[in-house]
Amino acid sequence: MVIIAPSILSADFAELQQDIALAEKAGAQWLHLDIMDGHFVPNLTIGPVVVAAIRTHAKLFFDAHLMIENPEKYLAAFAEAGADLICVHLETLKDPVKVLRQIKALGKKAGLAVNPDKKFADLQPYLPELDLALFMSVWPGFAGQKFIADCLPEIAKCRAYITDRRLPVDIEIDGGINRATAPAAIDAGVNVLVAGSAIYKAADPSAEIQHFISL
Numbered sequence: 001m002v003i004i005a006p007s008i009l010s011a012d013f014a015e016l017q018q019d020i021a022l023a024e025k026a027g028a029q030w031l032h033l034d035i036m037d038g039h040f041v042p043n044l045t046i047g048p049v050v051v052a053a054i055r056t057h058a059k060l061f062f063d064a065h066l067m068i069e070n071p072e073k074y075l076a077a078f079a080e081a082g083a084d085l086i087c088v089h090l091e092t093l094k095d096p097v098k099v100l101r102q103i104k105a106l107g108k109k110a111g112l113a114v115n116p117d118k119k120f121a122d123l124q125p126y127l128p129e130l131d132l133a134l135f136m137s138v139w140p141g142f143a144g145q146k147f148i149a150d151c152l153p154e155i156a157k158c159r160a161y162i163t164d165r166r167l168p169v170d171i172e173i174d175g176g177i178n179r180a181t182a183p184a185a186i187d188a189g190v191n192v193l194v195a196g197s198a199i200y201k202a203a204d205p206s207a208e209i210q211h212f213i214s215l
């Protein structure tokens with residue numbers, strides 16, 4: 001069963017409550033929150049204040065994707081704001097194990113994201129610490145980019161490794177996911193699909209969510 005995580009980066013920020021309610025009603029299980037700092041990525045989005053505000057209106061599992069430098073400084077703030085899973089980028093970490101354990105110590109699920117140039121081998125040492133491995137299928141920073149397929153063979157290696165060892169780790173893909181690209185991602189072994197523009201820029205966002213759920 002595939003989990004769909006609509007990314008509110010492509011939602012209408014003036015109507016966030018409505019766009020989140022739409023995702024919940026359509027049957028999405030997770031909500032993907034793209035946190036950008038203008039340093040690790042060349043874009044700025046939302047912080048803990050907005051996460052806390054929307055938390056009061058949604059029961060969805062909050063999947064916080066931190067595209068920020070020094071993420072360890074902000075873990076407690078995102079935990080308090082109501083994130084259920086906090087995903088940090090390998091590229092931003094000096095001591096990944098320490099940071100992943102800090103996330104767990106806050107009572108949250110821990111995710112580790114890698115950019116499209118990374119291999120499964122870069123992420124593999126951290127799997128015992130993880131609840132989720134996130135393979136980026138675009139360069140982080142913006143919604144609406146074209147899918148980069150380089151991560152698919154790495155996802156397949158990750159799925160085989162996790163299955164062999166029965167590790168309780170979700171595999172998520174993020175970037176350029178739509179009706180055309182989602183099947184290859186699922187074939188490679190992902191069980192969590194992030195989709196922003198494919199959902200919120202569609203004529204019927206609920207139908208898109210229901211399509212992804214049916215895959």
Ligand SMILES: O=C(CO)[C@H](O)[C@H](O)COP(=O)(O)O
Pocket residue numbers: 007009010032034065067138139140141142143144145174175176177194195196197198
């Ligand atoms: O992390 C992200 C960008 O850095 C977003 O989650 C991602 O790009 C979703 O948007 P889309 O589905 O439109 O590609």
Ligand SMILES: [Fe+2]
Pocket residue numbers: 007032033034065174194
């Ligand atoms: Fe994201």
